[in-house]
Amino acid sequence: MTAVLVGAAALLPACAVFRKLDMAQVHHPSAQRVERNPVIFLHGFLGSKLENSQAGGTAWGRVRNLFTRNRRDGLDLPIAGASLDRNRDNLVPYEVCDSVGGIDYYGPILRALQEIGGYEPGDIEHPHEGESLYVLTYDWRRDNVETARQLGEAIERIRVAHGRPDLKINLVAHSMGGLVARYFIKYGAVDVLGRTEIPAPSYAGAPYVDKVVLIGTPNEGSMTAFRILNQGVTHALPVEDLFTMPAIYQLLPGREARPFIDSDGASLPVSLRDPDNWLKYGWSTFNPETLAKMRRRLPRAGRDAASFLALRDQMRLFLDLALERADRFHRALAQTGPGEDQVRFFAFGSDCIPTQARTVLHRDGESWKLAFTPEDLSRAGQAELPRELFFTPGDGSVTLASLLAQEPTSEAALAPGISFASTVFVCATHGFLPKNPIFQNNLFHVLSGSCDPLQQPAGSVAAR
DSSP, X not given: OHHHHHHHHHHHHHHHHHHSOOHHHHTHHHHTOSSOOOEEEEOOTTOEEEEETTTOOEEESSGGGGTXXXXXXXXXXXXXXXXXXXXXXXXXXXXXXXEETTEESSHHHHHHHHHTTOOOBOOTTSOOTTOOEEEEOOOTTSOHHHHHHHHHHHHHHHHHHHTOTTOOEEEEEETHHHHHHHHHHHXXXXXXXXXXXXXXXXXXXXXXXEXXXXXXXXXXXXXXXXXXXXXXXXXXXXXXXXXXXXHHHTTSOOTTBOOEEOTTSOBOOOOTTOHHHHHHHTOGGGSHHHHHHHHHHSOGGGOSHHHHXXXXXXXXXXXXXXXXXXXXHHHHHHOOOTTGGGSXXXXXEEOSEEEEOOEEEEEETTEEEEESSHHHHHHTTOOOOOGGGTEEEXXXXXXXXXXXXXXXXXXXXXXXXXXXXXEEEEOOOGGGGGGOHHHHHHHHHHHHTTTOGGGSOTTOOOOO
């Protein structure tokens, strides 16, 4: 017995060293390199702070913004424009959400890139030679093609500032930021969604980029986006505000996806991209209770039946535009052509957390109801279904299958047009993936090329 204890004790120092990885030491050689590609970090949905450019004040990004909806600076966008790009307000992004209320979000990854990776931070609006880390802070409510254009403009500024017209950039993108990166690679800063036929990719952005790191990106959409469109996020971000944001529709599963099941667990041929279904089933702002709440909030003169019917018609027209553009956005991403191998893609995600993949759509008297969990069914007086019908492995917001563009709830999924150089899985929730130390360690290997995954079969790397 003594011999066993002595032997076990001898192993403890080695175990302790393994558990406490010194990333600064491991990556010190690459951090000292002067010549390397700059990095642009792209945040995801909800990931930047918004302020009123006219009156001042933060509308999103402070603790109070999570609990109180500012009536002057609501996060809702106008919806009356004939095209989505005309629906603008006075809110503008001013910095990334590094932390909120003492909870870290993007702060740890940005600090790690500086302190461990040796990247020198710079201002993406006014870049200078010698800088190597930039953050694209964008309005996460707006159309992702607008953001892709901003990305292209930022890369051009960086190239000019560095005096390097041939300079390549590495993109590190969390969640929706990965969709922006993918669009830019395929089409550059050009909006192709308004064309009669979506063209084959020009890969106009590919010459500007070397590597793209996708962190929890919903390449095949996310039913979490549909859930918050029906339930809201916080008191400050209710359903009626989310409804006005073009970007959230671009996070939904595609037209071919069949994420709805009935109360018996059978698949339903109901598409998320058909606006008629939103009215028929009472989704989002078309839920009778939400409509009633919106009507009560209107000025007294606008509560009459005719005025409210006009508002409802306006909402329907906006929904048509938003869903159609989202559908074309994902079809554009699905287009393939010569040039797929110009940029290397790396996927990082989680596979340990049950994540919404399907939702029950069932009758409740004369109306339709949504059940996002077995407990929702039980509360509605229905028999519970196995949790496995609702949830599949993922990060709590994005399924592993969606990250890998292999969404299993699609009957005829479009070709995703992604060939991953490697995939790495850790156990972390969606919002905390960027701060996960295993992710960060592997990220530095990818950026430095010290462990080039192209030397291994694609998708062969798994980390715990």
